Amino acid sequence: MSKEAIVLFAHGARDPEWAKPARRVTEELARLCPEAWVTLAFLEFMSPSLEEAVDAAAASGVESLRVVPLFLAQGGHLKRDLPVLLEAARSRHPACRIELVTAVGEDEGVVRAMARCAAGL
Amino acid sequence: MSKEAIVLFAHGARDPEWAKPARRVTEELARLCPEAWVTLAFLEFMSPSLEEAVDAAAASGVESLRVVPLFLAQGGHLKRDLPVLLEAARSRHPACRIELVTAVGEDEGVVRAMARCAAGL
Known part of the structure; x- marks a missing residue:
């Protein structure tokens, strides 16, 4: 059982292919942090939601959890939506x-x- | 006058701060490609639009232009909106x-x- 979790938080999209790069980041992160409970969660359209991912990590005994937004920049989703989700979590x-x-x-x-x-380098 | 252009194409957002990382990518790209006409364009909310950026490059004598989507993945904007914009350009x-x-x-x-x-590395 791992005590630390890293949750990659991506926007999500209707097109299943959209998540491919995010899944590759998740795999690479799991390789870099073999001791951590690593998962990918989404704001909308895809599952698990951030709520589901955090609940699963907490249920597995994680004591420390880092949420890493897979976003290009801080926009409305990260400034307004994410703080509400984190407060609830x-x-x-x-x-x-x-x-x-960040x-x-x-x-x-x-x-x-x-x-x-x-x-092109 | 530069003959080659690289147009970084980002989504855009209402919050002006959103564009900061994209502007840093643009600066770094201009440093890596000092001979190229480098610019940043947006799908919505911010200017210039892709149309304006391409028109400006063409007007300055650019003969070859590469559009690089500053997106995390291929979603609806890149699969549906961008081809229409490029065809028109x-x-x-x-x-x-x-x-x-890509x-x-x-x-x-x-x-x-x-x-x-x-x-965290």
Whole structure:
């Protein structure tokens, strides 16, 4: 049983193919963090929801959970929708420390990788 | 005058701060490709539009233009909206070769960078 969880939080879409890159990030993250309980959750259209993912992690005994938004930037979803979801999750699981980090698109390494991709490098 | 253009194509949002990471990608891309005409365009809410960006590039004498979607994955916007915009742009500028590449989020280097960011590395 793992005590730490990392929940990748993506927007979701009606098209099942949309989630492919997010699933590849999830696989790569699980490879980088073999001790962690790693999962992918969605805001809408796809499952599990963030609520379901957090509940499953807490039920499995996770004590510390990091939510990582798979978004290019902080927009309305992260500024308005996500805090409400996290507040509710913290109320349901007071024994689990739930931390939110910044959107992956704001990370310097991700910015550089996107620029290199765009440059065809 | 540069003969090649790279247009980063992002979704856009009402919140001006949303565009910050996309602008950082644009700056980094311009640094990597100093010979290219590099710009950032948006699907909605922000300007310039893709139409405006392509028209400006063509007017400046660009002969080859690459559109790089700053999206995490191919969803409805890239599968339905973007082809229509590109077809119209090609009709307006038959002398300019307009190429579309895959969404940056599908690039292996970007996937790895997102996973490393999520892992806190």
